[in-house]
Amino acid sequence: MDTELINRIIVQDFGSFHDHTVPVDEEKDPLTGQLFALKGQKWRNLRIKLSPAFTSGKLKMMFPIIRSCVDVLTEYIDKNIKNGQSVFSSKDLFLRSNTNVISSIAFGIDNDCINDPNNQFYINGKNFFVPTLRNSIRQLVFMFIPSLASPLNIKFAPKDVDTFFRNSVKEIVDYREKTNYRRNDFMDLLLQLKNQGFLPADNELEEGEKQVEYDEKTKLIKLNLNEVAAQAFVFFLGSFETLSSTINFLLIELARNKNIQKKVQEEIDQVFSTQGVSYDSVKNLKYLECCLNESLRKYPAVPLITRECTKDYKIPGTDLIITKGTDISLPVFSIQHDPEIFDKPSEFIPERFLDSPTGNSAANGLCYFPFGDGPRHCIGMRMARVNVKTTISALLSKFTVDLVDEKHIKKELEFDRKMFPLTPADDIKIKITPR
Numbered sequence: 001m002d003t004e005l006i007n008r009i010i011v012q013d014f015g016s017f018h019d020h021t022v023p024v025d026e027e028k029d030p031l032t033g034q035l036f037a038l039k040g041q042k043w044r045n046l047r048i049k050l051s052p053a054f055t056s057g058k059l060k061m062m063f064p065i066i067r068s069c070v071d072v073l074t075e076y077i078d079k080n081i082k083n084g085q086s087v088f089s090s091k092d093l094f095l096r097s098n099t100n101v102i103s104s105i106a107f108g109i110d111n112d113c114i115n116d117p118n119n120q121f122y123i124n125g126k127n128f129f130v131p132t133l134r135n136s137i138r139q140l141v142f143m144f145i146p147s148l149a150s151p152l153n154i155k156f157a158p159k160d161v162d163t164f165f166r167n168s169v170k171e172i173v174d175y176r177e178k179t180n181y182r183r184n185d186f187m188d189l190l191l192q193l194k195n196q197g198f199l200p201a202d203n204e205l206e207e208g209e210k211q212v213e214y215d216e217k218t219k220l221i222k223l224n225l226n227e228v229a230a231q232a233f234v235f236f237l238g239s240f241e242t243l244s245s246t247i248n249f250l251l252i253e254l255a256r257n258k259n260i261q262k263k264v265q266e267e268i269d270q271v272f273s274t275q276g277v278s279y280d281s282v283k284n285l286k287y288l289e290c291c292l293n294e295s296l297r298k299y300p301a302v303p304l305i306t307r308e309c310t311k312d313y314k315i316p317g318t319d320l321i322i323t324k325g326t327d328i329s330l331p332v333f334s335i336q337h338d339p340e341i342f343d344k345p346s347e348f349i350p351e352r353f354l355d356s357p358t359g360n361s362a363a364n365g366l367c368y369f370p371f372g373d374g375p376r377h378c379i380g381m382r383m384a385r386v387n388v389k390t391t392i393s394a395l396l397s398k399f400t401v402d403l404v405d406e407k408h409i410k411k412e413l414e415f416d417r418k419m420f421p422l423t424p425a426d427d428i429k430i431k432i433t434p435r
C-alpha cells in the first residue's frame, strides 16, 4: 500500500483533498451544517472557531464531569457484584456509560443511562447507528454516493432522531439564556460562539498545542441556533459509538492478556497513590497510553476515512491524475494490519508504542492514523484519549476483568459487518471481580 501517497492526501497536499464526502444542505437538512460535513472555506472558518473548545485547558475544566460519570459506572458495577451479578455485557455497559459522559459534556444534561434503560439520549444514539435497512442505505448514500442524498430525499439522521436532538438543543439554549446558567461544558462554549462569535484564548497550552489565530472578520461571525444544534449533534455522534467501541476493545485485550492488565494496574496504583486522581495524573499513565495506542491500531473505530479531491492532482513521480470530484477511501484498518509495517499485526503488543508515537518510527508515509491526520484530523482526539483512560483507570484501580467465553480468549475477534464504526460481532461478556 502506498503510505507516502496517503500522507500526501491527508497531510502534505491537503489543499487538494480538504473535504469529506458527506453532502451538505443546511437549508433542507440543518444537521448537515456540522464540522464533519462542511466543505471548503466554511469548514475552515468553523474549525478555527471550534478548535479552542478542545484544548487541554478546556478538557481540564471538563475532567470533573467525566470523572463523576465514571463514578456512576463503578458504583453500578459494585452494586451488582454485591448482589451476586458479576458478569456484564461489555459493549452495552460502556455505550451507556459513555452516553452519560457525552450527553453531559455536549448537551449539559446529567443522564443516568446505566440505571435507566429507556433514556432518550441512549435510545436516539442507538437509533442513529442501528443497522436497519433504512439506516444502512442512509450511511451508504452519505459516505459513498452523496449525489443521491438530495434526489432521494435522504436526510443525515432518521426523522425522530433529528427531531429529538434539535428540540433538545433548543430547550437547553432557551433555558441557559433565560437563566444565565453557566457550566464547564461544550454547550457553554457553543453558546459563547452563538453570542460573541469566538472563544477566548487559553492561558496555558500543553506541548504541541498552538494558540488559534482568528482573522478579525471571521472572528465576529456568530453561530445561529441550527449551527449550535448541528455541532452539539456531531460531538455526540462523533463519540457515541467510537468511544465506547474503543473502551470495549481495549478492555477485551487487557482481559485476554492478563500480564499486561497487571502491568497497567501496577502503573495506576503507583501514579494515583502518589499524584491522586486528576486530569494530569491520568495523562501520566504512560503504559496505559501505549495500550490504548495499540488497541486503536488493532481496532481503529473508524476503519476507513473518505476524502473528496477538490482540485485536479498529479501524483508525484507518475503521469496519473486524480481528477477534481473523485471520492477517495483510505483503508486505515488494512494499513494498520499490514505485516510489512507492523510485525505480528494480530498480536497485542503495547511496547511498539513505548518509543514511537506511531508504533513504528522506521516506516515511511502515514501508517498509523486512527484519528486521521493533518488539518482535518479528529477534533475530539484529546478528549477521546482522556475519556478512555479515565474510564479504564477507574475500573482497573478497583477491579480485575476477565472474559467469560473461551472463544473470545483464544480466537481473533470477528466484526459486525453491518455496523460502522468497527464493533465486535458478538455480545462479549466480561466478568468483573474486586481486586
Ligand code: HEM
Pocket (backbone or CB within 6 Å): 010, 020, 035, 036, 037, 047, 234, 235, 236, 238, 239, 242, 243, 246, 300, 301, 302, 305, 306, 369, 370, 371, 372, 373, 376, 377, 378, 379, 380, 381, 383, 384
Ligand atoms: C476513539 C474515539 C474516536 C475516534 C477513533 C475518532 C476518529 C475520527 C476520525 C478517523 C475522523 C476523520 C479524520 C479525517 O478525516 O482525517 C474524525 C473526525 C471527527 N471527529 Fe472523531 N473520533 C473519536 C472521538 C471523537 C470525539 C470524542 C469527538 C467529539 C467530542 C469527535 C468529533 C469528531 C469531529 C467533529 C470530526 C470532524 C472533524 C473535521 O472534519 O474537521 N470524535 N474522528
